[in-house]
Amino acid sequence: MAGSNLASAESAHGIAMYGEPALPPDFVSLPYANPDAPKGGTVVFGNTGGFDTLNPFAQKGTPPWQMRFWGYESLMGRSQDEAFTLYGLLAESIEVPDDRSWVEFTLRPEARFSDGSPVTVEDVLWSYETLGTEGHIRYRRFWNQIDSIEQTGERSLRITFNEENRELALIAGLRPILKKSQWATKDFADSGLDEAPIGSGPYVVAGFEPGRYITFERNKDYWGNDLPFRRGTNNFDEIRLDFYGDQTVLLEAFKAGEISAIREFNAAKWDRAYDFPAVANGDVVKTLVPNGKPSGMTGLGFNTRRAPLGDWRVREALILAFNFEYMNETLTGGTQPRISSYFSNSYLAMQPGAAEGKVADLLSPFADTLVPGVMEGYRFPESDGSERNRKNLRAATKLMAESGWTVVDGVMRNASGEALELQVLLTPGNLGEGEMRSVVEIYARALERLGVTLTADVVDSAQFVERQRAFDFDLTFFRRAMSLSPGNEQYLYWGSASADQEGSRNLTGVSDPAVDAMIDAMLISKSREDFIAAARALDRLLTAGRYVIPIWQYSEGRIAHVKELKFPQTLPVSGDGIGYMPEVWWYEGK
Incomplete structure (x- = not known):
């Protein structure tokens, strides 16, 4: 078997989850980048909260979240214009057999860390093991899926996997590569503000003040300046992150000209709050x-x-009490449609009505244990748009009674007489203290009619992160972005193994063998059709599982920016994201 795998493997410039990469080996640049973009200028962004570490790869501490994208690289780089396709970055080529049971990478001889030293196979091997055993929890699962990792040549290494999972070859290409010798006498897991890991990316930390700012400077000796994958990207000479207490203060700083660009997530606010003089005069x-x-x-x-x-x-009753239609009209002017499922707005979304075809086949073995709505279809409840929401509250009261909770003297109590009192964990960061506080305030008034007390616990970003890590909340602000290529990260979000693992991203505590099976099915799918069926089945399980009360969609990015910031007219299919701004934008001075 090993021989046939070797015979069928061919070295390539890229790899796609399904099919072939869209770009040929001799591509000039990514299709959404301007290869002639000028270099120069300074751009300032705003973050809320703060940071207490410069190591974005360790579990300890809170780093500036953008840091790992700007200063560090992996063997392969991801195109934002394809569902899941990687092209060579630190590696000049990738090789896999038909069954993808292993992957081999060959490093570029010119690849360098920011200090000028070469990126070696030894650095790669050390990075995989260190991140897999001492690094952030996001890197741990992959290390446990490796059977062996070994050097196969002066610039090549092979990773062999211990399970059937076609995505692992791509995941392997996306691990950050760090410099081994930097940590020879230092504790990687316990590093903080004293030192940032040395990376090979286009930016390095130039200065910082905890809680106030951090500045990144473009490395003019960056090894990948002429690489097609990098051509027309990372164009700013300097990127600065200023930190603010909340989103309201951050917006005022933007209006005052202290920030170069800001992302806005509320459509009504986009129309209402961005009418200041600088917008009117075109600045x-x-x-x-x-x-x-x-x-x-x-x-x-x-x-x-x-x-x-x-x-x-109980969760369905609480969702029934969440009067989305009234809330949406009040807070966004009714301009943003509700999220209807985890993959809504895409071909991966669960289809209306009963499960059919391959989706039904995947779910049928678990039929006896599934909650109502999975097989027959589920939609989040709608109200008549009035503030009272009487019909849905009556349905909620009935469900609460079925689960052992009844209203006594206006208070929802269980058989022991305990009142139902819930707390929502928030921080001024996520969607901001303003918008999410308004959501919770309206929701709390609705729950009062159900006899339930809901209060908001607004804490600073450090406490918010720590309490989410410890699962110390009843409800909390929740955001999970999804791509057109869901894969191994789904285990981190919903896998049973992560449900009680402190620090995991499975915030809601999903622990369902059917969910695990659907993730498995996605990862072993050999055809696009099978993959879509598994994703749609997973979407049904999560949506009908009633793990999250959804609010509105963000189907388009809204970026307000100074006129000097420019971007290519060709947009990636993924739209706005960390691989779009600031990566392919540039500065044109006066």
Whole structure:
């Protein structure tokens, strides 16, 4: 078998999850980058909260979240214009057999770290093991899926996997590569603000003040300046992140000219709050960036580890009480449609009505254990748009009674007489203290009519991160972006193994063998048709599982920016994201 695998493997410049890469080996640049973009200028962005570490790869601490994208690289780079396709970055080629049971990479001889030292196979091997054993939890699962990792030549290495999973070859290409010798006498897992890991990316940390700012400087000796994958990207000489207490203050800083660009997620606010003089006179430009990505899930997530939120009937009752239509009209002017599922707005979304065909076949073995709505179809409840929401509240009261909760003297109580009191964990960061606080305030008034008390616990970003890590909440702000190529990350989001693993991204505590099986089915799919069926089946399980109360979609990016910031007219299918702005934008001075 090993011989046939070797015979069928061919060295290539890129790899796609299904089919072949869209770009040929001699491509000039990514299709959404301007290869002639000028270099120069400074751009300033705003973050909310703060940071207490310069190591974005360790579990300890809170780094500036953009840092790992700007200063570090992997063996392969991802195109934002294809569902899941990688092209050589630190590696000049990739080789896989038909069954993708292993992957081999050959490093570029010119690849260098920011200090000028070469990127070696030894650095790669050390990075995989260190991140897999001491690094952030996001890197741990992949290390456990490796059977062996070994050097096969002066510039090549092979990774052999211990399970059938066609995505692993691509995941392997996306691990960040760090410099081994930097950590010979230092504790990687315990590093903080004293030192940033040395990377090979186009930017390096130039200066910072905890809680106030951090500045990144473009490395003019960056090794990949002429690489086709990098041509026309990373054009700013300097990127600065300024930190603010909340989104409201950040917006005021933008209006005052202290920030170069800002992303706005509320359509009504986009129309209402961006009418200041700089917009009127053209000094600030409002840009819309459409995308073809799934909606993902944004809203309030339930902690199903806590009673009575482990009961789907209670969660459905609380969803019924969430008067989305009234809330949407009040807060966004009704301009943003509701998220209808985790993959809504894409071909991966669950289809209306009963499960059919391959989707039904995948779910049928679990039929006896599935919650109502999975097989027959589920839609989030709609109200009549009035503030009272009487019909849905009556349905909610009935479900609560079925689960052992009744209203006594206006208070929802269980058989022991305990009142149902819930708390929502928020921070001024996510969608901001303003918008999410408004959502929760309206929701709390609705729950009062159900006899349930809901309060908001707004904490600073460090406490928010720590409490989410410890699952210390009843409900919390929830956001999971989804791509057109869901894969191994789904285990981190919903896998049973991560449900009780402190620090995992499975915030809601999903622990369902059917969910695990659908993720498995996605990862072993050999055809696009089978992959889509598995994704749609997973979408049904998560949506009908009532793990999150969804709010509105973000089907297009809204970026307000100073007129000096320019971008290519060809947009990637993924739209706005970390691989779009600031990566392919540039500065044109006066």
